[in-house]
Amino acid sequence: xxxxxxxxxxxxxxxxxxxxxxxxxxxxxxxxxxxxxxxxALIADLDRRSGRAPFAPPYLEIDGxxxxxxxxxxxxxxxxxxxxxxxxxxxxxxHQVQLTIADAVAEAHNVHHxxxxxxxxxxxxxxxxxxxxxFRAERLPKFLDYLExxxxxxxxxxxxxHRWTYADTSIFQLIEGLRYMFPQRMATLEPRYPALVRIHxxxxxxxxxxxxxxxxxxxxxxxxxxxxxxxELDGA
Amino acid sequence: xxxxxxxxxxxxxxxxxxxxxxxxxxxxxxxxxxxxxxxxALIADLDRRSGRAPFAPPYLEIDGxxxxxxxxxxxxxxxxxxxxxxxxxxxxxxHQVQLTIADAVAEAHNVHHxxxxxxxxxxxxxxxxxxxxxFRAERLPKFLDYLExxxxxxxxxxxxxHRWTYADTSIFQLIEGLRYMFPQRMATLEPRYPALVRIHxxxxxxxxxxxxxxxxxxxxxxxxxxxxxxxELDGA
Numbered sequence: 001x002x003x004x005x006x007x008x009x010x011x012x013x014x015x016x017x018x019x020x021x022x023x024x025x026x027x028x029x030x031x032x033x034x035x036x037x038x039x040x041a042l043i044a045d046l047d048r049r050s051g052r053a054p055f056a057p058p059y060l061e062i063d064g065x066x067x068x069x070x071x072x073x074x075x076x077x078x079x080x081x082x083x084x085x086x087x088x089x090x091x092x093x094x095h096q097v098q099l100t101i102a103d104a105v106a107e108a109h110n111v112h113h114x115x116x117x118x119x120x121x122x123x124x125x126x127x128x129x130x131x132x133x134x135f136r137a138e139r140l141p142k143f144l145d146y147l148e149x150x151x152x153x154x155x156x157x158x159x160x161x162h163r164w165t166y167a168d169t170s171i172f173q174l175i176e177g178l179r180y181m182f183p184q185r186m187a188t189l190e191p192r193y194p195a196l197v198r199i200h201x202x203x204x205x206x207x208x209x210x211x212x213x214x215x216x217x218x219x220x221x222x223x224x225x226x227x228x229x230x231x232e233l234d235g236a
Numbered sequence: 237x238x239x240x241x242x243x244x245x246x247x248x249x250x251x252x253x254x255x256x257x258x259x260x261x262x263x264x265x266x267x268x269x270x271x272x273x274x275x276x277a278l279i280a281d282l283d284r285r286s287g288r289a290p291f292a293p294p295y296l297e298i299d300g301x302x303x304x305x306x307x308x309x310x311x312x313x314x315x316x317x318x319x320x321x322x323x324x325x326x327x328x329x330x331h332q333v334q335l336t337i338a339d340a341v342a343e344a345h346n347v348h349h350x351x352x353x354x355x356x357x358x359x360x361x362x363x364x365x366x367x368x369x370x371f372r373a374e375r376l377p378k379f380l381d382y383l384e385x386x387x388x389x390x391x392x393x394x395x396x397x398h399r400w401t402y403a404d405t406s407i408f409q410l411i412e413g414l415r416y417m418f419p420q421r422m423a424t425l426e427p428r429y430p431a432l433v434r435i436h437x438x439x440x441x442x443x444x445x446x447x448x449x450x451x452x453x454x455x456x457x458x459x460x461x462x463x464x465x466x467x468e469l470d471g472a
Contacts, residue, residue: 050385050389051385051386051389052329052386052389053382053385053386054332055336055339055379055382065324065325065328067328067332068332069331069332069335069336071307071335072328072331072332072335075311075328075331076328088301089301092301092303092308092311092312093288095305095308095311096290096303096304096305096308099305099307099308100291100305103291103342106339106342107353110346110350114346114350114351114363114367115350115363115366115367115370116366116367116369116370117343117370117375118370118374118375119370124366127350127351127363127366130351130352130360130363131350131351131352133352134351134352134353134354134355138354139353139354143291146289146291149286149287149289150287150288150289153286153287153288
């Protein structure tokens with residue numbers, strides 16, 4: 001069987017990190033193709049695709065398919081690599097949690113790019129300050145309240161069931177990203193979210209994730225990714 | 237079997253419309269619960285839910301489950317009510333298209349609410365003017381180019397396969413919404429997208445959809461929904 005190939009921007013965690021973490025946690029051997037071949041190779045790969053092509057990275061070549069959209073990739077891995085429970089009742093629930101995390105991630109990105117996705121932060125800084133205010137005060141706690149309750153309603157220690165799923169690795173990355181982007185605000189909020197912090201810590205201790213985080217495959221957060229630390233956007 | 241219950245804000249098309257259209261096209265008998273019982277009933281229903289609750293409407297009670305997130309609801313209907321092809325190759329592709337449509341919808345909403353989801357348009361009008369400019373010039377054609385190519389690569393007349401799926405009803409609604417929000421811009425762009433316009437027209441002629449559009453169940457677009465017509469945001 002050919003090794004799965006993940007295509008994503010090599011120098012950021014970004015949206016690709018949600019896929020990387022699931023693959024690493026599951027111990028799936030994959031190639032992070034733009035890391036080995038370079039950004040130009042990613043652009044060339046994207047350009048040459050037609051028909052059922054991805055709209056944007058990340059996309060995963062696996063089992064002869066090319067799958068894009070983070071939630072869709074995780075759905076596939078959940079179904080086909082056993083990274084999610086198979087009971088109908090659970091399967092759509094995990095996906096629902098993932099899609100809600102994706103919404104939170106998109107809103108976090110919108111904080112530093114409220115006006116124009118393609119423009120620089122500096123060209124929309126004044127607007128970002130306003131956007132950050134409402135995000136910190138209202139949207140961030142709304143998302144975390146929801147996810148905390150979702151975690152707390154499970155009998156086991158994970159988001160769902162008694163073993164980790166892709167929803168857990170995604171919670172880990174959401175918390176990591178929010179801590180990086182809003183250290184002051186998260187310091188204030190975190191005591192309200194014991195279940196999410198527990199899941200974050202348990203994911204960090206999964207052997208595959210622990211090895212990954214200690215490796216140079218985990219690039220540091222930076223100001224080209226989704227979660228960006230601009231101190232003027234933070235506040236307790 | 238109990239009739240499926242759709243819970244969504246009764247006075248707008250909004251995100252719920254993507255679910256309504258799929259249900260109507262498929263001839264699935266459902267209750268649009270907040271339409272029959274009122275907005276207060278929706279708020280009460282949402283408040284009383286705990287555990288595996290929805291983050292926000294729309295959500296669908298069906299087969300003893302409560303499923304939220306538009307793409308997830310459509311995934312379920314695709315799987316369980318045969319509104320999508322069952323081949324693996326096709327199943328994740330339809331979902332990928334739907335998730336990309338969802339991204340386009342979220343960005344369209346962001347045009348009139350760039351700063352704060354919970355605030356009024358008038359309080360972020362200056363920023364919306366800037367956001368609209370880039371959306372019309374760059375993001376809108378980028379999304380439509382992508383979806384046109386996705387449609388054009390299919391052998392049949394639909395987005396996928398030789399029969400309609402939920403991706404087609406969603407394309408219909410996306411085009412409808414964009415025409416309402418950006419009539420001038422869409423008049424300029426539409427000639428570039430023959431496949432999308434064809435799919436829009438074919439969906440409008442599906443017996444279930446035709447009956448729905450002619451009924452009072454289809455509420456008009458308005459300035460409380462996702463697609464809003466503010467003439468200052470449009471331009472050829």
